[in-house]
Amino acid sequence: MSLDLSQFIPTFLEESFEGLELMESSLLNLEHGDDETINSIFRAAHSIKGGAGTFGFGHVTDFTHLVETLLDEMRDGRREIKNEEVEVLLASVDCIRLMIEAIQNDDDYDPSSIEETSERLSILLANGEDNASDGKSVAADEPMLLGKIWQITFIPEHHLVQTGNDPLLLFNALEDLGELIVLAKTEQLPSITEIDVEELYIHWQLTLMSDNASEADIREVFEWVEDECELDINLLSDDTPAPPSSVDEQPVNKAPNTITVDSETIEELPSHLNEADVALEQAASKALAEQEVAAENNAPAQSSSSQPTQATKPAAKTQTSKTPAKGKGDTGSIRVGVDKVDSLINLVGELVITQSMLSELGNDFDLSKVEKLTAGLEQLLQNTKELQESVMRIRMLPISFAFNRFPRLIHDLAKKTGKDIELIINGENTELDKTVMEQIGDPLVHLVRNAVDHGIEPADKRLAAGKSAQGTIWLDAYHQGGSIVIEIKDDGGGINREAVFNKALEKGLIDANASLTDQQVFDLIFEPGFSTAQAVSDISGRGVGMDVVKKNIQALGGRIQVDSVPGEGSTFKVYLPLTLAILDGQLVKVGDEVFVVPLITIVESLQAKADLINRVSGDMVLYRLREDNVPVIPIFELFNLPAEHQTVDNALMVVVEADGQKVGLMVDDLLAQQQVVIKSLKDNYQDVAGISGATILGDGSVAMILDIPGIISMAQKIAAEKQAERIANYSKALEGAVN
């Protein structure tokens, strides 16, 4: 029987992405970093290397090994942390990510960048030995001792191998330090019927004879499994003082049931571990080879034996709530905090109680129990509501998932543009639905890129304007009402109103003597016409693909708003619904059909008064709503439905707003308001113009959800067609008259 390792590959990939993210963010903070930061970077790299080795991804192991070596020098203080190193390490993170993504997608990658980076790493490493700064190296060098004998008791927890660790690899590493005698203790081995093949039941007594290994060296070998085992390290030879660290002085008893094996025969141990398939053996030999390389590379390091970095709780562990929002082909998974699941379980418990109470009530029901029934139903309502909220909360992730790519982005962009930019992130714990999160990433990147590109001025210009040379970009997320607001703010030059206005004029988007508010002018940058390359060079404002940004945000049911003060900077506010799965809807009736109007779009509902209806320019129907003239869209006509109210007089109207445009939807009846779960029409059918989806009503029937922006553009299209037809008819008539 063999252990199928491939089932753990997705976990490895996921953890690697997490590790990479951690490495990246830590590297960016390294400038004012401490030992802890370097440790966590090293740990992440080490973990990726180990995992890659286990699964036989040699190219990842080889590359990560170089990174690890460099990091090792840094954490030992043998190498100063300079800009160059950080840049190379950042590039390395990209390379590892590239390789791991290639594994995930079962795809090829372009090896050129990896070769280049690994060359840079090698050069750095080669130089490092000469330039090594001993400044940070701590004087706690242990005296060189010859012929030390270490007694190591290694009692791993049963689940050790499930975390991807293999004692065999540890022993191989130990063997590099000196001569090793391995004693396997099998007294805990259960009878064969009770063995769980994925558990580890054996523990080991190791004797290491080494010329120069310090306790720190041994601890380093076990560093990775430290949390998952009991480890005693005793110095047996008497001629040296015991190391000051917490060493258990208990002599190790010769336990019965022990067998003595040397390290070569470990592979034949009858434990499940060694029943593992060839992959493991390959991994072992690879690790062995790699350790040799490591030993060579570290040779000068070991002689100077610097301060061991005491294994602190891996920083990666605190990151476990993170899910990489990556991977195109995966089905997508969410890691959910246990508290969320707990509250869900609580609620389900309550629901079950309510249910049993109600069915008890129904057993022999009479009118005297009506009150109890009402109370029970009330409770059911409450339970359902809470349950719904809890389930929704499971899909919510902190927005840091979307935000944490920005420090790197700013870092790279600042370098590219030669600007000095500080990024301040606030509200990264604000929660947002997973689907929204995945889709908001790209628009946000675009907005931030724009802020760097067009918002922040070059340093000389900033100084001339009396500002600090360093520009600042703020990213902020917060709740406002039922939606979430993401703010991208810069302290740059602001949008040049004149330039935008002139550009719009040139493009024919506006009239020369149009009087526009600032807001209206700024909104012009979202016009598709502004997204040409010409516009970028011509105006100082923003413009690359802003129409796409706006479209994407609208597709999420959100909107974007710009504010800008000349000389002080601009603020982009993105308003998003909390979730895409559920919306508050107003049910309306047109003919026999029930439609859902998203409540968020509704301005008001009213009964049309005949004297407020104006017909202008042929057959356009406008309704005077206080100061506004609102075009009326008869839904029945748009959708070709038979309807009660064929004319607008006295019709019921739902005034809705989208894209800053108010329209009145003519309907036959207003029904209840309710929360509806949005179902896709596209899954089994296709997108339908004017319809954003379907939902299931209380009685099990299906109702269509109106897509308000879609309806407006539909109505505009129909109007344009009608107009074209009329013009055609008119010119035909004119022609006839002339002839």
Added chain:
Amino acid sequence: MDIQALAKDIPVEGEYSLEGIDFITNGEQYLTFLLENEQYAVDILCVEEIRSWEKPTRIPNSPSYVKGVINMRGVIVPIIDLRLKFGIGKPEYTETTVVIVLSYESDEHSRTIGFVVDAVSDVLNAEENEIKNAPTLGGVIPHHYVDGLVNVGDGVVTLLSVEELQQIEAHSIG
């Protein structure tokens, strides 16, 4: 648990048998149904369920043969009237009218669509060599929808391609 006990629990081959399973034979199985008075059939493995006719919710501006959508346990399923789609007579909704819900998984996605037929009739077993090519002479059903013909007694059953039926683009607005 003792290994011996475990071994005893393993059923011996042939110890259990399912009743009524004897109708399964070799070859493919098809569900046959009626449109007007003609017999048609689809691969039975694609049949998700057979539902009685209920009035679906209309989809605005859809072609007349798209009757609308229904709620099938929370999934929105479009309903297409095959008689209207193929132009076979004038559809009447009677007591035997049913909706055959077909699921088909292509490389990119899976689709579930319901088809209104006059009645379901039988399960047909057909070996591959019994399926004959359909002649391309007349007929109202576009040729690509037809997988072949099978003789049943004196009659002929037309095998429809579920894959083609699930091409929603063919049922799109137009």
